[in-house]
Amino acid sequence: MKFGISAAIAAIATLLAVLPAQAQGASSKLDEVLARGHLVMGTGSTNAPWHFKSADDKLQGFDIDMGRIIAKALFGDPDKIEFVNQSSDARIPNITTNKVDVVCQFMTVTGERAQQIAFTIPYYREGVGLMLKAGGKYADYAALKAAGSSATISVLQNVYAESMVHAALPDAKVDQYESVDLIYQALNSGRSDAAATDQSSLAWYMTQNPGHYKDAGYGWNPQTYACGVKRGDQDWLNFVNTALHEAMTGVEFDTYSKSFKTWFGKDLPPPQIGFPVEYK
Template sequence: MTRYLFVLLLIFSASLPAATIDDVTRRGSLRCGVSTGLAGFALKNAQGKWQGFDVDMCRAVAAAVLGDAEKVEFVPLKSDERIPALASGKVDVLARNTTWTLSRDLDMGISFAATVYYDGQGFMVARASGKRSALELDGARICVQKGSTSEINVRGYFSVNRMKYTAVMADSPGEALQAFMEGRCDAITSDHSQLYALRSTTPRPADYRVLPEVISQEPLSLAVREGDDRWRKVVQWTVFNMINAEYLGVDQRNVQRVMENARRPETLKLLGLHQDVGRGVGLKPGWSGRIIQQVGNYGEIFDRNLGKGSGLGIGRGLNALWNDGGLMYAPPVR
């Protein structure tokens, strides 16, 4: 009986699809789904090289798995293409401003690995308007993307606050921005991150103000195909260790020195130097240290793409570490 069960297990395991980490390793490159072009998150520079926050998340995974952050094939995806592309295997991981929601997590054949940016819908106005709060928008004309959750959220916000507004519909964020700049509406609404990105594309970004109110929950997260727990853990702990590295003060400038002198088990595990950590999912010793060496910790990635070192100038806000008033919190390295 025992031998019979063993044979059945062998047949069953042989019929299972190969783990994604094995496919990526065999291929020698990571296929990562990103936006077709969003400043600060995923956009080609003048030399044709992809750069941005989401791009660096892809590179971090490649550094962990393949030892080289440049071994990434970026696959630009439109909004309605992103989830089918991941579920069908066209990409290995999705890093494309995708909100972790109930229906997406349970019904669409994908699994969310980790939240990398806590976002939320807001409003942008011209500084000349003098408005500093969304509560001052009673009676305003609001540019909003047609058929989006933004349309639903703005309706709810104005209703709850007993204010009136006129919706000016647009087919895309770009069209909404154009209508706003032409004076056809008094404010534009979208996710805060997208508002900052849109503002950065205007001739005079300083002429526009993103108002402080956040009217929805939009945890932007990395996603993988459902059913591959090994791969989910790889992507998840790539993010977790970048957050832990910032908390522990390990960055691109000092990581080599820390690696050479590390003795404490926690530090060895953080940097992927403990022989046993990661082996069970297919990662090789040093995997986490390579992430920090080649891409950086979470704070470095945020600052150079979205924060003080970028053209967007987004404050850390909810994306600050947990010990600095934010929500960025990772399981401990022990």
């Protein structure tokens, strides 16, 4: 009988040893952040309108605002946040090594990345769009498509650039450039009839140059942007999801919509009152 009790105790001890720390009642990242008194967020500093420096050298942008929304949900103060400036290839390593609590850095959700980190709910859906000069040769996407090979599209140089443009405009001529600035210069000089670029960049550029450009009215190649946290901590993931969800649909909607207007120049319709729209 004594042997049986000892064996049972040993078995329980072995089980506890292999159970995840959180399952044994260990604190979550949520408790750690609250105890520290501020959020540590990984992000960039060179990609408007997502994260970039203002004239007085302060970080700003849509990603930065998402971090402040999370900080406010934690502490009632959006300024209780420390930004870790990182390159895009450091986004996942800095999460997995606990250098940061969360990353919000225009990170596209993919199955491969989701095996390494846990993604939050989406806070933006990106896509490719076509920017035209106001009063230019072509009025909209339909006119560009009808022009066939007569239309020239400027695009950032990469291995997929031509096939990406041809997914929307099968017969257009594609001119590739080494930087985003150059694709806009090609449009301004008349070397191209439209610039193919991220919808967010298109919206930002139009906001900064009102009346000079317009959206051709067609978007494609969708991809989801979400923040990332370390895998295995459901409490922390749930909290960040709650902060983002209520910014987009609830008590912090005014903050989210103000940010959206600032960086993308668009007014968002307020969340519908009554039955939650997420379940329709």
